Amino acid sequence: MIEESTDSTLHPGSNDRLRRALRSALTIFSVVVFLALGGVAACVEQNDPKRTVESLREKSPTLRDKVRLRVGVRETLPYLSFRDPNTGVRSGFEIEIAKALAADLGFSEERIDWVTVTNVQNRMHVLQANQADMVVASLTMLADRPVDFAGPYQLVPQAVMVNKQHTKRIDTVTDLRAPDIIVCTGIGSTSSQALEAKGIRLELVNDREQCIEGMKSGRYDAFSSDLPILASIVATNANRFEILSLIVADAEERIGVAVPKGDTALRDLIAYFLNRWLHGPQPSPWLLAYDRTIGPYLDARFRSQPLVDNPPQLVDYDSKVRPQ
Incomplete structure (x- = not known):
């Protein structure tokens, strides 16, 4: 009678299969860990504490080392953008918007240099020629224009x-x-x-x-x-x-703040502040400016600040206000 072997030693082929199974398990584990770490990194990057208002101020080639801010505005439109020929005092909705943005950017009214602009070409030229740092003068946000835009700050027909x-x-x-x-x-x-x-x-x-x-x-x-x-x-x-009560264009114009082409830091800063006005305590700087200037001469349906395009997520340590 032949007895069955009770030897529990695995066949060499079994060892190979075990090693392959272990390698596969380790590979899958590595991939899972890699993806998890990648997700964490993405979250860290998205909530990078270094992405602050101050860091963008320093990154902007337009604002870097500036002690005064040059703002392009018009001067012949009462309640919108006007300069009194007798006193030299500027007033109007766009003047108020420009002052409020300048303050958020760190420039008091005394540190603003007003640059008078006229037609559409001139409003863009002052940015291209480095004669102004931003323009608040009823410029429609069009992709083919040689400037960048933050906003819109107004929708108008x-x-x-x-x-x-x-x-x-x-x-x-x-x-x-x-x-x-x-x-x-x-x-x-x-x-x-x-x-x-x-x-x-x-x-x-x-x-x-x-x-x-x-x-x-x-x-x-x-x-x-x-x-x-x-x-x-x-x-x-x-x-x-x-x-007249006429529909001239098929869509309302999206009016934005124009900045030098390529200065994404300044564009993002202005978009951030406009968005903070929209979602912050009311009445906002926008609404205050509107009501005491051009607002009474427009239909009530225009009395609302529009949504801002792609406002960035920033931390503003100066005001302790986090993004909305």
């Missing part, structure tokens, strides 16, 4: 203004297309693009003052621009001009 005493009746876009109607607007403006798309005859000028003078003299039948600009004009010429 394109509108049309006419002379109350004008003999030609204008009520519709079709009326604006009539061959004897001449509409004035600025070169390179979003109004010009919207009106041309609707087949409206335009006369393009370098400065809106030419449109106003042409309206007064009867050269132009209508003037098209952003609603707040026209509201500013009507506020001081209520007996002469009125704004």
Whole structure:
């Protein structure tokens, strides 16, 4: 009788299988650990305590080592952006927005150098030529413009203004297309693009003052621009001009703060502060500025600060305010 072997020693093939199984288990464990550590690293990076308001101030080539801030604004639009020719005092919604942003960036009003800007091209040129550090002057946020934008700080429609005493009746876009109607607007403006798309005859000028003078003299039948600009004009010429209830463009204009191209740190700082106003204690700097300037001359539906594009998550150790 042959007895069965009770030897418990594993066959050499079994050892190989065990080693392969252990290697596979170790590989899977390593991958899991790697992915877990990667997730932790991502969280640490996302909540990097070094990403602060102060670190972005230092990173911005525009703000670095600056003791004064140059801000581009206009000076001929009452309640929006105006400079009193007698006293030199500036006032208006965009002036208030610029002052509040400058304060958040670390510049008191006494350390602001105001740079007067005019037409669309000039508003961008002062940034390109290093003559201004930021521009708050009703610039529409368009991707193809040679500047960067933070915002928007206002959403506004394109509108049309006419002379109350004008003999030609204008009520519709079709009326604006009539061959004897001449509409004035600025070169390179979003109004010009919207009106041309609707087949409206335009006369393009370098400065809106030419449109106003042409309206007064009867050269132009209508003037098209952003609603707040026209509201500013009507506020001081209520007996002469009125704004029509017309839909000129298919979408509202997104008005933003312009900064030098490529300065993402400054763009992010301004977006952060605008977003903090929106979600912070009310009334916000935006709402205070709006109510005491252009607000009373606009419809109530425009009395709200718009959502800000891609506001960064920062820590502001100066005010102890964390991102909303």
